[in-house]
Amino acid sequence: MNLDKLNRSVLAAHASGDGVALAQLYQFAGNEFVSAGSIDEGCFFLTQAYVYSLEFGLESAEEIRIALIEHGRER
Amino acid sequence: MDALQFPERRIESSRGLANAHYVSSDRYYEEREALLFSSWSGAAVASDVPNPGDAAPIDFAGMPLLLLRDHDGDVKVFQNTCRHRGMILVEEKCNLRGTIRCPYHSWCYNLDGSLRATPHVGGPGRNFDENVDRRNLGLFEVRSCVWRDIVFVNISGDAPEFDEYAKVIKDRWKEHEGKPLYAGPGSSSFEFDVACNWKLAVENYCESYHLPWIHPGLNSYSKLEDHYHIEEPGLFSGQGTLVYRQIVGEKGERFPDFDGLSEFWNEGAEYVALYPNVLLAVQRDHAYVLLLLPQGPGRTIERVQIYYPFEPETRPDLAQLMETNGKLWFGVLGEDLFVVEGMQRGRHGVMFDGGKFAPKMDGPNHLFHLWVADRMLARGRRMAAE
16 A cells, blocks of 8 residues: 555545545555554554545445444444 | 503503513513414515525524424424534525535534434544444424425424414414415515514504504505404404405406405405514515514514415516515505604603504504513413422
């Protein structure tokens, strides 16, 4: 995962208010960190993704919620 | 509270409300509670949020409210304040595709007001905390009811049921009750930002005494003697006319009537101030509401919406007439502005004693003063009991 590129993409999405892109970018980052065994970082990003998925009514909200529950980060 | 400042039951010997009711900041907040928050008050129109997910922030006498239409199509009103740090949740009109996200720490609320998510509340990436029970932290819902497209709110939550409050006016206008109302486009919706206390706009609206002087254009066909008082103590007051004339377009076009009206409405029309702050007009072929949205003791937003008995987009042949009609009402209602602003400035005259009512002409106005007095006295009794 290219973190610099991800950061730039996240900042661009924040600047343009593109919540759908934010949800996708954060979810991608979260899954990458979780896969690499960095659960805390991964759940931070998944939480960010969860919020934007909820706000924009995306179907991804439910799968993210389940992932967070599995890691003991959501109820 | 000095009871001597209040009007008397007999209009012949009564003075109007004292200056403080119009210029005092303290009195404004007392009245906000006693007159506006504890009653059913008009705060918005439901056509502001026509689609599921539509949301609009409302400033109702300084109280931040959130008007929204949920995914079932029901209109709801919440306090527009996050339960976490008190941040305003929605700043401008929008369509909510999902939840309401607080822009500060992103607590998320469902459209039914329940708290859905509390991100990072237990630390980074940890989204719950033993001491933050989401079940008890939903948005505060404000009691609300929609009638004639008007969103009425009862902030205190303890006013009588809306149907009880509105029963008499619904009975009076039973021929109009339940008929579809369609918000007009373009010039059918407008606002005035007026330098007066909101009550002065009520008082001016509910009497016909001023018509020959302030609305000479109307007076050319609608003379003072063609009007009658509408007086329903404790509920509403206003004026009716017996010579209503339909607007006619350049090609002779007219708006269709509301269905099923009796002959009375051919030339009858009524203009009522439903206490506290909803000014209504009912006519054979269109209606309007004027909401008085207080901004402080000396400033009021007058929000007007005109309604028709047909869906505007289905009648392009009447588009120009609707535009003309909106402009007509903008002009007529605008004629009253210098009066209410003048009365506001006049009430800074320290020798003004509330004014002398004209007993034969000011009955509807006097009734409103009595309603204010009764509500304020009741508030005083409640506070004394506490």
